[in-house]
Each structure stands twice: as structure tokens, then as C-alpha cells.
Amino acid sequence: MKINVLWTTMVTEAEQKAILSGVRQFVNALSIPKESIKVYGSSRFVKNGKVNSANNILANASRVGRLVESTNINKELMKEFKNEIVVLVTPRNLAGDGNYVFGYTSAPCSTISIGQFRRLDPFWRHWAIVSIVMHELGHTHGMACPDPKNKRKTIRYSYGYHCTNPGCIMRQSYGVNEFVNHVKDAIDKGRFFCPDCINEAITANRRKGWYQNPR
Numbered sequence: 046m047k048i049n050v051l052w053t054t055m056v057t058e059a060e061q062k063a064i065l066s067g068v069r070q071f072v073n074a075l076s077i078p079k080e081s082i083k084v085y086g087s088s089r090f091v092k093n094g095k096v097n098s099a100n101n102i103l104a105n106a107s108r109v110g111r112l113v114e115s116t117n118i119n120k121e122l123m124k125e126f127k128n129e130i131v132v133l134v135t136p137r138n139l140a141g142d143g144n145y146v147f148g149y150t151s152a153p154c155s156t157i158s159i160g161q162f163r164r165l166d167p168f169w170r171h172w173a174i175v176s177i178v179m180h181e182l183g184h185t186h187g188m189a190c191p192d193p194k195n196k197r198k199t200i201r202y203s204y205g206y207h208c209t210n211p212g213c214i215m216r217q218s219y220g221v222n223e224f225v226n227h228v229k230d231a232i233d234k235g236r237f238f239c240p241d242c243i244n245e246a247i248t249a250n251r252r253k254g255w256y257q258n259p260r
């Protein structure tokens with residue numbers, strides 16, 4: 046299963062490094078071969094016989110006021126990448142189903158906004174980007190997703206299903222400060238995902254891609 050990584054031209058070099066670090070730490074955490082990472086960045090690519098790019102996909106997505114609707118971007122990514130996993134990163138502010146969000150996953154595709162992290166100092170900006178990438182990739186791999194075969198008590202619905210275990214990056218955050226606090230917890234614990242979330246992603250992978258077939 047490929048993990049395709051795209052970003053728009055407004056993403057800085059330091060931010061690109063943080064994005065790639067997040068993707069690499071994610072595949073390490075799950076023992077996914079690093080060869081499955083395919084980095085497109087902001088370059089143009091040909092899929093389905095037409096030229097496309099992260100900028101282009103963003104430009105064509107619908108707007109909710111000044112926000113770009115991420116569900117729209119995810120739909121396009123799904124079409125272009127034929128249900129492979131994709132993360133698209135932009136500094137632009139996003140809506141997810143009309144509401145302001147940091148990132149939005151409609152498995153297997155994620156759109157992530159890093160613009161709100163630019164007010165942080167470089168150290169926390171780096172770790173916030175690493176963490177948001179890991180969080181959204183977690184969603185694409187079935188972390189904190191209700192499973193009838195595994196009735197976990199530490200999942201709660203709060204604008205999407207999220208983990209409630211302390212120090213897990215799959216917790217929900219309603220603002221930059223809350224998110225950075227979760228990142229600090231994760232760094233203190235020396236790991237980003239709790240064992241429950243890791244197990245769910247491994248099970249999801251073992252089922253050979255149930256997340257490849259979103260509704």
C-alpha cells in the first residue's frame with residue numbers, strides 16, 4: 046500500500062522536512078516498509094491521463110467562506126490515486142464538512158493545514174507538523190475507529206472518532222494550544238501512539254485494506 050505525499054508550493058523547506066519526518070516516524074511506528082512512501086511534493090504528476098498537482102487540486106476545490114473544503118480535495122485525491130493513501134499538506138485554512146479544521150481524513154485520503162502552526166516557535170512548529178501528519182495518517186490506518194470485533198472503551202466521538210488515552214496523538218484537539226499540549230505529552234512519553242491505536246492499525250493492515258474502500 047503506497048503512502049503518497051503531496052504539498053502545495055507555499056510549504057517552506059523546514060515544513061517539508063517536518064512533513065517527511067512525520068511520515069517516516071509513522072511507517073517506523075507500524076513497521077511499514079519505507080519504500081511505500083512516494084513523495085510528489087509540489088511537483089506535477091500525471092494520473093488518469095491528465096497533468097495535476099497539489100496546487101491545482103487545491104485551486105479547484107470548493108470554498109466555505111475563506112476556507113478550502115477538504116472533503117472536496119480528498120474526493121479528488123481518491124479519484125486520482127485510485128484509493129491509495131494520500132496526504133496533501135497546505136498552509137491554507139481548511140474546512141471539513143463546512144467547519145474549520147486542522148486536517149480532515151476521508152480514508153484513505155487526508156488534507157492537512159499547517160498554517161495555524163506558523164505562529165509557534167520553530168521547535169514546536171516542527172513537532173506540531175510531525176504530529177498532525179501522524180494523527181491524520183493514523184486516521185487513514187483505522188486508528189481510533191470503532192470496530193464491532195474490538196469494543197474499545199477509550200474511543201470517543203468528538204468531531205470524528207478519537208482516542209482518549211493520555212499521551213496519544215490520536216486524541217482530539219480543539220485549538221493549537223491543546224494540540225501542542227498533546228504533542229508535549231507524546232514527547233514526554235517517548236511515543237506518539239498508545240498501544241490500543243497501534244494494534245488497531247496493525248489489524249486494519251492485516252485485513253488487507255478495508256480502509257481502501259471508503260463509502
Ligand SMILES: [Zn+2]
Binds near residue numbers: 180184205207217
Ligand atoms: Zn482526528
Ligand SMILES: [Zn+2]
Binds near residue numbers: 240242
Ligand atoms: Zn490512542
